[in-house]
Amino acid sequence: MTSPNSNQLKALIDPETGQPLNGAQLGAVLSGHAELTPDRPAVTFGARTVSFAELDLLANRRARQLAELGVGQDDRVVVVLPNSLEFIECTFAVWKLGACACPISHRLTPAEFAAIVELAEPAAVLSDQERESSCPRQLIVEGPAPAELSGVPLPPRFTRPGRIMGSGGSTGRPKLIVDPYPSAWGMEKIGYRRPTRCTLHVASPFYHAGPFATVFYGLSQGSHVVGRARFDAEEWLEEIARHRVDYVYTVPTIMTRITKLDPSFTDSLDLSAIIYLLHMAAPCPPETKRWWIERIGPEKVLEVYGGAERIGLTVIDGVDWLAHPGSVGRASRGDEIVITDEAGNALPAGEIGEVNFRTQTGPGSTYSYIGADTRIRGELDSYGDMGWLDSDGFLFIADRRTDMVVVAGVNVYPAEVETVIDSLPGVLCSAVIGLPDPDLGNRLHAIVELEPGAEPPDEQTFLASLHEQLLGFKRPRSAEFTHERVRDDAGKMRRSSLREARLAGAD
DSSP states (O other): OOOOOHHHHHTTBOTTTOOBOTTOBHHHHHHHHHHHSTTSEEEEETTEEEEHHHHHHHHHHHHHHHHHHTOOTTOEEEEEOOSSHHHHHHHHHHHHTTOEEEEOOTTOOHHHHHHHHHHHOOSEEEESSOOOOSOSOEEEOOSSOOTTSOOSOOOOOOOSSOEEEEEOOTTSOOEEEEEOSOSBOOGGGSOSSOOSSOEEEEOSOTTSHHHHHHHHHHHHTTOEEEEOSSOOHHHHHHHHHHTTOSEEEEOHHHHHHHHTSOHHHHTTSOOTTOSEEEEOSSOOOHHHHHHHHHHHOGGGEEEEEOOTTOSOOEEEEHHHHHHSTTOOBEEOTTOEEEEEOTTSOBOOTTOOEEEEEEOSSOTTSSOEEESSOOOOBTTBEEEEEEEEEOTTSOEEEEEEGGGOEEETTEEEOHHHHHHHHHTSTTEEEEEEEEEEETTTEEEEEEEEEEOTTOOOOOHHHHHHTTTTTSOGGGSOSEEEEESSOSSOTTSOOOHHHHHHHHHHHHO
16 A cells, blocks of 8 residues: 555644544554644653654654564554653554553563463563563664664554553453553543543553553644653653643642642742643552642643543532532443442442442443453443442442451441541551451551651651541551652552562562
8 A cells, every 4th residue: 555645734733723534544644743833842851852754754764663563454563662762763663563552560570471472472572671572573773763664654544452551460460451442543542521632631551541641642633742751759740831831631649749849949830821730540649639729720620530441430620529528529421420339239428338330331331351250240331449439429439349348347448547647747648458466466556758858757646646537446556667658640559569579678
């Protein structure tokens, strides 16, 4: 097939709005933007900005490099790179060849990486370093593809599925989440209130579903993505002000770290360009949420509860949150949230149980797993979280079922305890886990990340400060203090790994 001409590529996109037409192949959509707005900034990392024309040329060359490696139509390609321009060009290159992108964490241990690759069965692995795996084709990505390769757009192609996301799962066992939609534009890629041709800021790891969608589908809408390889609180905020960012994708960990900065610094920056600040991936401490609501306005602060599987979705803005503090919102129109007990019976408002969704499209229609089983029961499906509904139908999340700790026969949800700990002076964030106890069965142990420069407090004095805010069975019996990161830039933590490390240390 010959390369498409300029008019054919432009025809894939609404020239007025930048919105791709339904069915337009994502790899060709990038070329379409390069034809329509060649000089418009596409990606910024630090001091470097590339235009849509430059990004498309880089991705076309990378696609031809992958083709020489043997990647072709409907192949799977594992992308295991840190946040970078190369991550973006490689993913678009995979789509340009009609192949499926499989982004996974570059921080996986060798055993975890090998397990994920075995599940994915890729035609090639694109990595920042040599890694042992069962895949014979591996490309070490160091800078752009060779300049002698052609940068001319490739014939439009797509594949189904268009992406497969990696996940360690709540138990730490690797699994893959298959997105059934093709690598072509569709309604499922529009995003919640995300404008076209705006400026997006994403500091969370691109291999997670939320950041991935924001970056790649935002670029497909002609938007300018400002990304970061590593999070730094002051630089993060300065970038948002300097680039006049319209749409911020973030997580509560980042939001909380910003609130700990010197007020004279945060107050000096102009954040008025922000249309929406969307956060997800973890519970948001109430004090953090209120700080942002006061700083940019309640109508601009959006929280989404959902997952890569698209089992169900809730959204809440700051206006509704102030009326229902702690809620993550209500079910999308036409869908229903059902709280159930262990036997699958529906529970009334106010009672904690498993959070299930009944959707218009039906269970299992938006994903499948490789390496894991679903939680589908009849018409209901679940992420495995525990929570409750209030009388107005607003959802509140207690914690993941797998993170729940049984103390003296009583269920304790670590997220509730962490919210209290995180509100204490000098604390950035915390993780609460259960450790074996001969009397109680389990006791709560707190791992507390302190603010930079903060001195570790006396353990017993710290624990005593929780007495007025937590019932006896919810109070940690022990604590440790660290300046190491408890959550990553995506707001994620693995309590199972934290627990295993403490148990191993006790041997």
